[in-house]
Amino acid sequence: MTSAPVLVLDDLSVRFGAATVLDGVSLHIARGETLALIGESGSGKSVTALAVMGLLRGGTVSGGRIMLTGRGGQRDLARLPEREMRRLRGGEIAMIFQEPMSALNPLMRIGAQILESLTLHRPDLRTPSRRREEAAALLAQTGIADPPRALRAFPHELSGGMRQRVMIAMAFCASPALLIADEPTTALDAATRGRILALIRAMAASHGTATLFITHDFGAAAAVADRAAVLYAGRLLEDGPIAAVLDSPAHPYTQGLIASLPDPAALHPDERGRRRLHGMPGTVPTPGRRPEGCVFQPRCPIARPACAAPMQPGSGALRPLPGGRRAACLALETAP
Amino acid sequence: MTDATPTLLTVEDLHVAYPAGPFWARRARPVVRGVSFDVREGEIVGLIGESGSGKSTIARAVAGLAPVTAGRIALTGRVQMIFQDPLSSLDPMMRVGAQIEEVLAIHRLAPRGGRRARAVELLERVGLSADLHGRLPAALSGGQRARVGIARALAAEPRLLIADEATAALDVSVQALVLNLLMDLRDDLGLAILFITHDLAVVRILCDRALVLHHGAVVEAGETAALFAAPSHDYTRALLAAHHPARRLHDRT
Numbered sequence: 001m002t003s004a005p006v007l008v009l010d011d012l013s014v015r016f017g018a019a020t021v022l023d024g025v026s027l028h029i030a031r032g033e034t035l036a037l038i039g040e041s042g043s044g045k046s047v048t049a050l051a052v053m054g055l056l057r058g059g060t061v062s063g064g065r066i067m068l069t070g071r072g073g074q075r076d077l078a079r080l081p082e083r084e085m086r087r088l089r090g091g092e093i094a095m096i097f098q099e100p101m102s103a104l105n106p107l108m109r110i111g112a113q114i115l116e117s118l119t120l121h122r123p124d125l126r127t128p129s130r131r132r133e134e135a136a137a138l139l140a141q142t143g144i145a146d147p148p149r150a151l152r153a154f155p156h157e158l159s160g161g162m163r164q165r166v167m168i169a170m171a172f173c174a175s176p177a178l179l180i181a182d183e184p185t186t187a188l189d190a191a192t193r194g195r196i197l198a199l200i201r202a203m204a205a206s207h208g209t210a211t212l213f214i215t216h217d218f219g220a221a222a223a224v225a226d227r228a229a230v231l232y233a234g235r236l237l238e239d240g241p242i243a244a245v246l247d248s249p250a251h252p253y254t255q256g257l258i259a260s261l262p263d264p265a266a267l268h269p270d271e272r273g274r275r276r277l278h279g280m281p282g283t284v285p286t287p288g289r290r291p292e293g294c295v296f297q298p299r300c301p302i303a304r305p306a307c308a309a310p311m312q313p314g315s316g317a318l319r320p321l322p323g324g325r326r327a328a329c330l331a332l333e334t335a336p
Numbered sequence: 337m338t339d340a341t342p343t344l345l346t347v348e349d350l351h352v353a354y355p356a357g358p359f360w361a362r363r364a365r366p367v368v369r370g371v372s373f374d375v376r377e378g379e380i381v382g383l384i385g386e387s388g389s390g391k392s393t394i395a396r397a398v399a400g401l402a403p404v405t406a407g408r409i410a411l412t413g414r415v416q417m418i419f420q421d422p423l424s425s426l427d428p429m430m431r432v433g434a435q436i437e438e439v440l441a442i443h444r445l446a447p448r449g450g451r452r453a454r455a456v457e458l459l460e461r462v463g464l465s466a467d468l469h470g471r472l473p474a475a476l477s478g479g480q481r482a483r484v485g486i487a488r489a490l491a492a493e494p495r496l497l498i499a500d501e502a503t504a505a506l507d508v509s510v511q512a513l514v515l516n517l518l519m520d521l522r523d524d525l526g527l528a529i530l531f532i533t534h535d536l537a538v539v540r541i542l543c544d545r546a547l548v549l550h551h552g553a554v555v556e557a558g559e560t561a562a563l564f565a566a567p568s569h570d571y572t573r574a575l576l577a578a579h580h581p582a583r584r585l586h587d588r589t
Contacts, residue, residue, distance in 0.1 A: 039480060040507035051351075107575040160387075189534060191574060219537075260512035262537040275525060277541065279512035284476045284548060 004069045005030045006210035007052065007175050011317075012064035012078075014044070014051050019287035021059065023234040023295075024317065034204060034211040036225035037220065040257075043233040043282040045214045049180050049205065052077060053093060054085040068093070070177035072193065092122040094171035094209075096200075098165035098183040104155040111135055111151030111168055118223050119145070121174035138169040142199060160190035168199060175207045179315065182214045197223045218261060222246055227296030230254050233285050235293040236318060250327040253296045256280040294330070302331055342412065344496050344528045345375040345398065350407035352393050352552075364405065367393045369552040375496060378526040380518070381452055382533060382543035382560065384575070391400040391532045395498045398530065413495030414443075418423035420501040422485035432459075432484050433469030439491035458487040463519055478526050479510035486517065496528045497521075503538060515534075536576065548572045 005028040014022035022044045029035045039045035050056050052066055052075060066077040066252055070092040077085065089095070097103050105113060105219035114135040118125055125131045129329050132151075139147035142165040155163055164184060171179060181200060185193040201224050204211045221228055222242060229239035230251065238251040249255045259278035261267050267275040282299035285291060291298050297307040319333055350371045353364035363370040368390045375381045386390040396402035398409055399417050407586040419425045427435055436455040440446040456466045473481055482502065489497055499518070503511045519542065521527045531543055539546050540560060547557040548571065556569040567573045 042507065058566070186444065189384065190536065218508070259511055260509040262508075262512070262535070262541040264540060267541065276516045277512035277515060278517065281513070283479065326446035 002075065003031060005210065006069055006323075007336075008065070008067040009048070010053075010065040010067065010070075012048070012066060014047055014056060014059050015062040016059040016287070017070055020062070020290075021234050021287045022051065023290075024064070025231070025234075025236050026064075026317065027236065027239060029210040029212060031177075031210055032205060032208045032228065034201065036215055036221035036226045036228045037231055038215060038221055038228055038257075039231035040216055040284060042286065043231040044067060045216075045231050045306065046182055048231070049095075049212065049214050051180050052178075052180060053089060053095060054080065054082065070074050078234050086124060090170075091119060091174045094174070094176035094179045096164070096167045096179070096181045096184045098170050098186050100160070100167045101155060103167060104163065105301070106155055108154075109151065110153050110155065110158070111274055114138065114151070114166070114170055117170050117173045117328045131225045134173070135169075138173055140327060141171045141172075141203070142166075143195075145170075152271055159192075160188055161196060164188065164192075164196050165199065168196075168203060172207055172209070176209050179204060179209045179211045180214070181214070184213075186215075186217065188201045193220065200224060218246060218258070228255075233290055234287065235295050235327070235328065237296065237326070238327040239318065240323065243325055250321055250325060251296075251329050252300050252302055252331070256301075258287065294328070304330070306330055315331070340534045341376045341378065342410045343360065343374045343376050345415075346408070346410040347374065347394070348372050348399065348408040348410075350397060350409065351405045352390070352397050353400050353405045353492065366405075367552050368397065369548075371549070371552070371554050371556065373547055373554065375528045375530055377495065377528055378522055379545065380522055380529040380531055380543045382531045382539040383549060384533065384536065384539055384544035384546055385549035386534055386575075388551075389549040391549050392500055393552075394549075395500050395530060395532050398496075399498055408517065411496065415498060416492050416494040417498045417500065418482075418485045418489050418502045420504050422481040423473060425485060426481065426488070428473055430472075431469070432471050432473065432476070432483050435484070436488050436491045439488055439583050443547070444448065445491065445493055447525075455487075455491070458490055459484075461490065462487045465511070467574060477510075478506055479514065482506060482510070482514050483517065486514075486521075490521070492528070498530045498532070500532045501534070502531070504533065526542035536564075548575065 009025050009027050012022060012025045013020060032186050037045050037048060038087050049062060049219045060245055061078040068077050108330045118131040118134055125134055135151060136147040139150050144150045144165055185196050188196060213224055225242045226244045228245040230237050232253050238254050249258050260280060266278055270276040280299060292310045293308040318328050320326050350368055352368040353366045355362050356365035357363050371394060383391040383394060393402050397404050399415055433455045436458055437451040440451045440454055456469055459466060459468055464483050503514050506514060518529060533539060543560045546560050546563055547554050550571045556572045567576055
């Protein structure tokens with residue numbers, strides 16, 4: 001991939017009032033690539049998505065850039081007027097959310113909702129009949145068995161998986177440069193979840209769409225992503241190829257997360273010799289009360305006094321490791 | 337688990353139906369169709385199924401909260417429930433300690449003067465610090481709220497706990513600690529737990545036995561390890577195939 005990445009977050013910070021919620025996040029996604037942004041509640045992963053979409057109600061981008069390279073050239077979304085942002089959303093930037101029921105209009109038939117998107121974002125389809133054909137074709141692409149029937153249905157008449165397929169069809173109606181998927185499979189059953197993840201991957205590949213896949217679910221990340229970035233308390237702690245991050249995490253936080261997964265291999269004897277999971281004691285610090293130095297330091301099993309020292313500007317950034325990986329941990333820097 | 341271990345819950349040929357259709361043509365829509373199982377002391381039994389499989393309805397029937405149309409439910413001792421979202425089951429206006437003490441008072445399990453001490457003991461039992469006693473639920477993290485939900489359930493001195501997707505909303509690092517706590521309660525108190533979930537990975541860690549539900553009927557049941565090693569029913573196999581642990585990266589095409 002020689003062209004510029006579709007999305008580059010460059011030292012992005014977001015503030016809500018006095019609280020810094022996102023603190024110097026840098027990442028990039030290439031054309032056709034899927035990046036899983038993994039984080040627990042309060043990590044700032046959804047705020048990252050909202051910042052890219054320009055939907056930070058009550059919050060502001062307090063530093064850094066959000067560079068999107070699409071059909072309209074390169075633009076900094078952090079500085080784009082709302083009028084232009086509105087034109088991008090649903091067109092060059094598509095979105096899918098956890099709960100399609102809240103994104104779909106319950107009083108409108110599915111067909112009318114897809115036609116609305118096509119009218120807005122596909123000026124090349126000049127006639128209503130062309131748009132209707134395209135709507136049916138999109139639904140067929142997402143694996144809906146009987147598109148004409150789905151087009152006539154109201155959202156409540158479809159299953160959760162079907163509704164998510166409709167959302168995916170709408171998201172891809174204008175071949176978006178960037179897809180933001182925020183926990184799109186969390187509310188689905190295991191079987192449906194696997195099929196929807198495969199569908200997102202296939203659609204993104206065929207449209208060359210860069211995907212920012214926001215999740216707390218390692219299984220979903222493993223199924224869909226090429227690379228992973230781990231966010232904790234508003235800072236990026238690690239990123240790299242998905243297999244490397246999940247199989248041999250570099251940062252102590254990622255290691256703790258992976259060891260917490262309900263996997264029989266992760267069971268280990270406790271002090272009384274009973275088989276227990278790892279878990280991570282402590283809680284995620286809230287934005288106003290984040291510690292000095294490394295944000296994970298108060299919960300870190302290998303923290304040293306130096307980890308709590310106030311950081312110099314820019315020193316919270318990720319440092320390169322072998323294998324295209326990066327991590328923000330003092331312990332990794334001093335290792336040979 | 338020996339045969340001498342007392343059975344706390346016996347469910348025999350349970351049928352549950354909810355009313356459906358317009359009021360002039362009400363009919364009964366069966367949700368649970370002839371389910372039988374038992375839960376013994378000190379045992380965690382998983383009820384696995386997808387949405388609509390009837391797993392939560394069975395839990396509600398055991399707790400006396402669903403219309404049983406046929407069958408028998410025999411229960412020894414008290415049963416308590418814990419839910420997915422403790423914020424909706426805890427009183428937002430009432431301090432954590434007071435909510436636990438309320439349960440002690442209702443069941444007359446501690447004298448007025450001893451309730452505070454017992455509430456603190458219960459908070460510590462679930463791994464919370466005593467100074468959470470005076471907090472409101474909104475001031476707690478998700479993991480702390482889940483633990484308060486468990487402490488409040490334990491206050492009634494149940495022999496059986498029904499956990500309906502109790503860890504589904506928790507982050508993995510927090511979920512791990514809550515699963516450890518449930519295993520500790522089983523091992524230390526001999527508590528039996530009926531654990532309802534769609535998360536097979538959690539069942540594998542936590543449950544001694546599991547039942548797989550599909551369209552309101554049990555399609556397969558057995559020891560968890562055996563069930564995972566050699567599922568005999570097509571639906572169980574499909575469910576297991578659809579579930580991908582994070583480590584199985586290389587199956588992807």
